[in-house]
Amino acid sequence: MSVSFVEEGATLMRYAMEDGVELVGEAFGDPSAPGVLLAHGGGQTRYAWSRVARRLGEAGWHAVALDLRGHGESGWDPAKDYSLERYGVDLVAVGKTFAIPPVLVGASLGGNAGLLAMGRIGPGVFRALVLVDITPKIDVKGADKVLGFMGQHLEDGFETYEEAAEAIAAYLPERKGRKSNIASLARYLRTRPDGRYTWHWDPAFIEGRRSSRLNEQTLEDLNTALAAIDVPILLVRGSQSELVNDESVAHFLEIAPHAEFQDVTGAGHMIVGDRNDVFSETLDTFLSRL
Template sequence: MPSPLFFTGCSGISLVADHHGSATGTPVLLLHGGGQTRHSWLGTAQRLAQAGYRVISVDARGHGDSAWADDGDYSADTMVGDLRCIIEQLDAAPILVGASMGGLTSMVAVGEGHTPSALALVLVDIAPRTEASGVARIITFMSANPQGFATLEEVRDAIAAYNPNRPPPKDTSGLKKNLRLGDDGRYRWHWDPRFLDYAPTKNKGETLTSIERRLAAAAKVKIPTLLVRGANSDVVSHEGAQELKVLIPHAKIVDISGAGHMIAGDRNDVFAETILSFIRDNL
């Protein structure tokens, strides 16, 4: 079982995390995507912990059990600030593994020099340039059902409609960790709805950060970098991955067959081994 950890983000916000594995091994920070929670990394965290790493999966501000921002600030600058604060509270430089939003935050933090130190960067189905249609599909899913769900079965069906290639869970009780139960008896996603105020409003596939900022940050990343792309992803195209390779010439790119944007959930077995192989080869 993981043990709880608590960090203080920028402006003093409380951030909740799970610690798996060694207390002294090289730290691996797992940063989830928008609308997810630290629990999305469970399988990956367990495998990395088995390999001897100190694995820390963090709920971003406004997500999961971390505090909601009083001022509703979920901007890129603030997310980067939270990451900087988390790293400063560690006793060793971490490996950053970020999915979607978490990957963008990590890439910008590293490229702009806002992290005190990081050993390596793993981007999980995210690149500077993303596909507008795929990003729009995510935002549509997140924006749907503002009144919540009456049952866990309704939640299961909504997830299955978004990701029809992943078999729905037979036991729906596991979905509760990604939901909050309101006083009205309805389930809602476990994140602050104001987070969507920072959703993309242009047709460039932008979210949280502008394409210009992403490109500039990527070009300055010097640490070992891995892009893990879902072969069926509608968010990162082959062209988007190749552009990343131009910006970060030393980056390694691996496509995971049978996986879409949610790689850790679709093919965690292959995903975790890909990360371990990259770490062993580069650190």
């Protein structure tokens, strides 16, 4: 079973990468307007940006929310290459399709891939960078928590949407009283041949994250890329983030002193889901100055 969702008022976009993998995205707004490319975090899909992308389109931007390779409706990599470098190459390729160099907004995985895209792989393709709760240096225990959740149910999956919602609630106890929308879970789950549901991403993605992690070489690459970026940068952190602590922010600002920093109260790593209103206003303010 394969279900294709398209937001009302959105245009479905398909991008052929040089290695044959097709990426899928949704575009809002006039294609000739200044652009914003939205790259989600690991294990998410383009729908993490639904409200943000629609708001940007209505505000006069050309916003594209992308399914990264191995996620959502985008193709799975036959070589199982889900490295930051590979994601960075993809972002540059999609960025080049905009009429005007776009702003890149990247959350977690999408943000780190964006650092490599802008600082090393495709300098000049993007006009600004917004990082959503991600820096080169992150809290190891927090990363273990995220990877631990993503690694659950890889084999057994879920019998019902309600079961998946319970798993999310157990992972995010701070959202008590805010149950996952059962209907919307169809966008994040796919149906296996045995009828059970599993997350809408290639299991090889999480296996790669487990084995590669952010080692010293990766950290050095990200730091070097960050130092090379001379366009406007905004770092947005959730005040309750599991990954980005005060030391992470200080390290980031030392390398990129021209960057802006915004803390979002009452938000964890999933800032866009926790405080979408505050994040949208913060993004609007930054974009208006461009």
